[in-house]
Amino acid sequence: MLKPRIEALQEKRLVGKHLGMSLAQNRTGELWGSFAPMIKAISNTISDNKFSLQVYPKDYFDNFDPTIEFEKWAMVEVADFIDVPDQCGTFVLQAGLYAVFDYKGSSTDSRIFEYIFSAWLPSSDYILDNRPHFEVLGKKYKNNHPESEEQIWIPIQHK
Template identity: 65%
Template sequence: MTPRIEKLNEKKLIGTPLRMSLSQNRTGELWGSFMPRKREIENRLTNEMISLQLYQPSHFINFDPENEFEKWAAVEVSDLENVPSGMEAFNLTGGLYAVFEYKGSSSDTGIFQYIFGTWLPHSDYDLDDRPHFEVLGAKYKNNDPTSEEEIWIPIRSKNV
């Protein structure tokens, strides 16, 4: 699976963050609390949802399923003026990303093993210390083998 390399412009997001680890995965709780309130966000740009992860710089160097990170359930918005109570604003800075078109269940971790264990080490890129995210569009179906999503991995050229 070969990704497309894309330069992302800054995005404004509104959503809900939650701290978790892979061993204490709270993704269901996060999305379960966000989805009923999504319609409260008035200035959405699309119907797509963003699942975003903020990792510590050493997260993948000293990988441990107990390492905590912050995960967001969010949508892209035109501005950050009207943030509903209990939600937060997030500025996703731009930069270079490897974008993987993934088809399969969101519970299958094999795609991430391929990205970090096979593709990245053999590519012309290193992992960059910026947010990772998935774009969940119209073809996304949680935990369904026919589900489709885009996986955005922050990268930088090895030659820099």
């Protein structure tokens, strides 16, 4: 299946909105629906890429339960935090090591995450790190379309 590239991410400044949700009570559509109209008001964006970022509780993956809540962000990368719209929050994504999967397929197909956490990660030289997980949604991202493309960034550290 997919083999990731390992990247050392540099710190990023992000602006966006967030909601608490679980996989069982997924509010991603609501989150992006409220944030997308604001993107044009953010004057200092670095690219057209959008970031879908998850901050999971520390032991979230140890005893996986789809009803456990986490914080999800809809964001764009900015040069600085000057002139942030009132309805938006800021987030500093710390530097760190990530496994980056170039994924093509529907964003509703969970098999890629099953592969990452059940097959790739256990057989790799890495363990999951307790930092945010995120997806980069670029020009080829088409939401639930089978030809959609995105990058899945999984925080890792050496075993």
